[in-house]
Amino acid sequence: MKSIEQINEKISSGKAVVLTAEEIIDYVDEKGLEQAAKEVDVVTTATFGPMCSSGCFINLGHSKPKMRITEAWLDDVSAYAGVAAVDLFLGATQLQANDPANRDYPGDFRFGGGHVMEKLVAGEEVQLFALSYGTDEYPLKELRTTLTINDLNQCIMVNPRNCYQNYNVAVNTSDKPIHTYLGYLKPHMKNCGYSSAGQLSPLLNDPFYRTIGVGTRVWLAGAQGHVYSEGTQHSPTCERGLLGVPSEGAGTLALTGDMKKMLPEFVRGVSLKGYGISLSVGVGIPIPILDEQMLLQTTIRDRDIMAQVIDYASDYPQRNGRVLGSVSYEELKSGSISLDGQKIEAGGLSSYSKARKIAALLQDEIKTGRFLLTQPIAPLPVEQSMKPLKESSL
Amino acid sequence: MSDEIQTKKLMLYFPECETEKPIVYHLVKDYDLIINIFRARVTPEDEGYLVLDVTGTEEHILQGSEYIRSLGIRIDGVNKGLIWDKDKCAQCGCCVPHCPTNALSIPDRRTMEIVFNTEECIECLSCIKVCPFGAVSSLF
Numbered sequence: 407m408k409s410i411e412q413i414n415e416k417i418s419s420g421k422a423v424v425l426t427a428e429e430i431i432d433y434v435d436e437k438g439l440e441q442a443a444k445e446v447d448v449v450t451t452a453t454f455g456p457m458c459s460s461g462c463f464i465n466l467g468h469s470k471p472k473m474r475i476t477e478a479w480l481d482d483v484s485a486y487a488g489v490a491a492v493d494l495f496l497g498a499t500q501l502q503a504n505d506p507a508n509r510d511y512p513g514d515f516r517f518g519g520g521h522v523m524e525k526l527v528a529g530e531e532v533q534l535f536a537l538s539y540g541t542d543e544y545p546l547k548e549l550r551t552t553l554t555i556n557d558l559n560q561c562i563m564v565n566p567r568n569c570y571q572n573y574n575v576a577v578n579t580s581d582k583p584i585h586t587y588l589g590y591l592k593p594h595m596k597n598c599g600y601s602s603a604g605q606l607s608p609l610l611n612d613p614f615y616r617t618i619g620v621g622t623r624v625w626l627a628g629a630q631g632h633v634y635s636e637g638t639q640h641s642p643t644c645e646r647g648l649l650g651v652p653s654e655g656a657g658t659l660a661l662t663g664d665m666k667k668m669l670p671e672f673v674r675g676v677s678l679k680g681y682g683i684s685l686s687v688g689v690g691i692p693i694p695i696l697d698e699q700m701l702l703q704t705t706i707r708d709r710d711i712m713a714q715v716i717d718y719a720s721d722y723p724q725r726n727g728r729v730l731g732s733v734s735y736e737e738l739k740s741g742s743i744s745l746d747g748q749k750i751e752a753g754g755l756s757s758y759s760k761a762r763k764i765a766a767l768l769q770d771e772i773k774t775g776r777f778l779l780t781q782p783i784a785p786l787p788v789e790q791s792m793k794p795l796k797e798s799s800l
Numbered sequence: 801m802s803d804e805i806q807t808k809k810l811m812l813y814f815p816e817c818e819t820e821k822p823i824v825y826h827l828v829k830d831y832d833l834i835i836n837i838f839r840a841r842v843t844p845e846d847e848g849y850l851v852l853d854v855t856g857t858e859e860h861i862l863q864g865s866e867y868i869r870s871l872g873i874r875i876d877g878v879n880k881g882l883i884w885d886k887d888k889c890a891q892c893g894c895c896v897p898h899c900p901t902n903a904l905s906i907p908d909r910r911t912m913e914i915v916f917n918t919e920e921c922i923e924c925l926s927c928i929k930v931c932p933f934g935a936v937s938s939l940f
Contacts, residue, residue, distance in 0.1 A: 454890070456932070516934075589894050590930045597897040674890055676932040686890060686932075739909055741896065751897035755932065758912035759891035 426765040452764035453603040455756030456684040459567035460498040465559040474544035498685035512680030520685035521675030528670040561665040567637040571609035571656035580719035585680020603761035604735035608691035619782025625690030627672035631663025690768035708735035814848040831864035884916040889935035895927040
């Protein structure tokens with residue numbers, strides 16, 4: 407049994423043994439659980455994919471004369487100004503003004519909040535346009551300027567829902583193509599879309615949130631951020647398989663981090679044809695190997711992680727709750743799955759290759775003493791489920 | 801000069817030049833070439849592009865290429881109308897099930913990295929529609 411303090415001492419002295427969630431599988435096979443648990447201090451997990459429910463808080467600083475902003479646009483993307491005089495909240499899924507959306511179906515959705523966030527992290531200039539009604543101490547009524555992230559006082563990313571513990575596999579049983587947030591789905595289940603890093607994914611390696619909790623330090627697109635809460639739609643009371651790994655949606659994390667310290671490669675605007683805008687973010691989370699049980703959890707393999715196949719042509723939009731079947735991540739990553747004897751081509755939205763890169767970057771930061779682990783200040787709920795919207799007649 | 805039949809991909813660029821000539825007809829008739837056109841945008845009195853495969857002997861392909869150049873048309877044998885930007889690609893793999901020729905593929909399922917094989921690309925443009933990161937674009 408190790409404590410996080412003991413592990414941090416080893417990290418600080420450069421002696422910590424750190425493996426990625428991919429490397430640990432063979433290592434435990436080779437050394438045995440008992441021996442490996444003594445040797446290994448940390449396992450790094452990671453994911454990179456669209457994280458709708460993302461955005462950022464921006465403090466602009468004051469203009470001269472001052473302005474109490476009531477409406478604002480960054481590169482013509484509306485940012486919420488009802489926070490404070492010069493604080494804005496920019497949402498990742500907000501469309502650029504005058505985007506035809508799906509009026510010209512399927513819409514292209516070329517630019518939105520996620521792309522503004524990408525530009526900010528990349529150090530590019532964005533245009534600010536702001537309006538106000540004017541007050542005695544904030545007389546300015548209109549402002550147009552350009553700025554980069556370095557001109558902002560703060561630019562703080564918030565992901566109210568990130569790191570979904572598992573996710574649906576989307577298919578289309580209808581006879582027409584459909585455009586979804588899991589990609590373009592051909593008719594008659596010719597292809598499927600999925601999104602998870604499988605065996606590298608943070609919450610699949612700590613399925614009961616033993617080490618990941620409120621306050622856990624995370625690698626958020628290169629910055630050191632942290633978990634500030636359970637994520638929205640956190641729903642841990644669910645069906646679970648081997649080692650307690652959920653076979654459906656389940657837990658989520660709410661994360662925050664300083665965008666000024668992020669790496670452009672891991673903050674990417676997403677345009678999903680016919681659906682809308684999102685943001686792909688890279689996250690890495692270290693799992694301290696406190697004991698053999700914790701190590702065992704991190705040995706989960708793609709073949710043991712199951713995901714539910716859902717029909718996005720009818721059952722998903724109509725909330726019918728029907729599940730067409732279950733498939734493993736090993737199958738999904740092979741490029742095709744089999745459902746009722748039909749071969750279905752599989753394409754991901756989550757980038758396993760980027761997740762591997764993040765797990766290795768975090769591994770290096772821990773090994774070299776630049777990233778220390780934290781003890782959560784509060785656990786994430788382990789019993790909670792989502793309920794549908796209450797709709798009443800007026 | 802080899803008599804072996806070979807196939808070469810060519811991208812022709814018409815910089816506001818003479819385009820009334822039946823180029824494909826002459827390539828077939830005069831140089832005994834088999835032509836497979838992937839994409840074309842040629843409008844009179846404007847610039848245009850044509851992406852095609854030519855199949856024939858090395859000599860005939862060379863002669864045919866000379867004929868094309870003599871009309872003031874530029875030939876690019878390397879680039880194609882479709883461009884895959886490796887740096888913009890987030891390696892998600894969303895495009896792979898939509899690529900009919902495996903020009904975009906994941907050869908190593910352990911690393912899950914995307915590889916673009918320009919030789920296999922037939923410029924169907926399916927990838928452009930499905931790429932969430934704008935990593936593929938068309939010159940046309």
